[in-house]
Amino acid sequence: MAFEFLLPDIGEGLTEATVVRWLVAVGATVALDQPIVELETDKAIVEIPAPRAGTILHLGAADGAVIPMDSLLVVIGEPGESWGTVAPAAPAARVHRPEAAPIVGTLEDADATTIRPQALPLVRRLASSLGVDLGGVTGTGPGGRITRDDVAAAAAVTGEVERVRLSPTRLAIARNLTRSWQEIPHVTTYGAADPSALLAERRRLAESGPMPLEALLIHALVPILVRHPAFNAGLDGDTLVLRKHYDVGVAVDTPEGLMVAVVRGAERQAVAELAVEIKRLAVAARDRTIRAEELRGATFTVSNIGAVGGGYGTPIIPYGTTAILSVGRAVERAMVREGVVVPGREMPLSLSYDHRVIDGAAGRAFIADVVAAIEGVGE
Structure with a gap:
């Protein structure tokens, strides 16, 4: 019978881990306590051993994926056994998020008292990618709106930037x-x-x-x-x-x-x-x-x-x-x-x-x- 192995608690305060690399593949035969995957968490890379002997039926995440604690890590069963349709996964817990305001009208319709720089979402994303602070950019578009050209000009003045995603350790x-x-x-x-x-x-x-x-x-x-x-x-x-x-x-x-x-x-x-x-x-x-x-x-x-x-x-x-x-x-x-x-x-x-x-x-x-x-x- 297939055994579903959930990500265990392998560190104080752990809530998630990153899959560094799998040491086994689907269809491989593993022994009890044989290392099957390397995970990065809590400042260290740790090997997770197989909780039982058997055949790998399913890998719960790809290399580089971030998985939360208690989520499905791997499925181990018997040779020739299938897995994947036994039972539907439980629905994810509903997370309450404030509802976003509807996007209606144009920038000119916005409240005139707002202090947020006027720029379309596309322009804001461009500014973020270039490291440009829109608060210091003077808009040349209609009604003082900041355009793509304005952002590009500001980026040329401020120079190039690089955005580096922090590692799990950092x-x-x-x-x-x-x-x-x-x-x-x-x-x-x-x-x-x-x-x-x-x-x-x-x-x-x-x-x-x-x-x-x-x-x-x-x-x-x-x-x-x-x-x-x-x-x-x-x-x-x-x-x-x-x-x-x-x-x-x-x-x-x-x-x-x-x-x-x-x-x-x-x-x-x-x-x-x-x-x-x-x-x-x-x-x-x-x-x-x-x-x-x-x-x-x-x-x-x-x-x-x-x-x-x-x-x-x-x-x-x-x-x-x-x-x-x-x-x-x-x-x-x-x-x-x-x-x-x-x-x-x-x-x-x-x-x-x-x-x-x-x-x-x-x-x-x-x-x-x-x-x-x-x-x-x-x-």
Whole structure:
């Protein structure tokens, strides 16, 4: 009997997925748990396995199509079995939309008080495709109407534009950042540390292999998170959830956008172990083989913007957590030590936190501990 497999929930907040490519075709025989399709969602490309063995009778969407969760993904049955007329698909839920006003008359009939530029729909579409703002175009047609020639002339002045559709990954990043910025009252506290001890320890450890700076930072941060539990937490309604595990997110710059890969159980790992895991996650994120679960569940996040030349910043808190630390590039500075101006180096630190649960004094105490930990590495 044919089995209709619906798109499962494969990510937090998932509402739809894009079919990257099918790994099977109609008529193919598949085994249980054999990968059948690649889907893009929630910043990752994931493979969906066959829920049962059998023959592929129907593919629910073409490559590149966007399909909503719980919609038909694939039909698997027995060899020679047919599918497609067993039962009609349920009608789509009716979505209420405001009724559009009827298109009657000409532009000259429009209310004279409107501030919308006068242009026919065809002209508006042309302006949109050329990136021309009709508000800045003077119409030369009857009654001041904007014509195609007016739009073309404006485009020649403003230059060419390119309209690029955002990828599913970029859209997911945009939604998550917007939600965080709109719902979390951010406060950012700044500090600076002398990175001499940290960088010396990194050079020493790098003699045995590449040593990501994030490995040393996370190793130094875990004891601080233990002392300041509100920074390793999440707000659930009117309850602050203090997490007793330390799954630290590491921001990874990829061609598709910034992703936060999660180092699980950072409190149980030595620096060398952290280095291996961070490198593995970074490679997986950049070549799109990272698993969806490796991009979720961070309890605190570290963003090394110094790797791309950044200094101070205002990092956005990942939704579901209370804080993020941004570490900038170490730069040479004139320092005053015991009343004497001497050359030195300074590492910029930017700590953003949720002001609903963390006040300014706690933020300053946390970043002071971070400075002390960085300057005391190796002691």
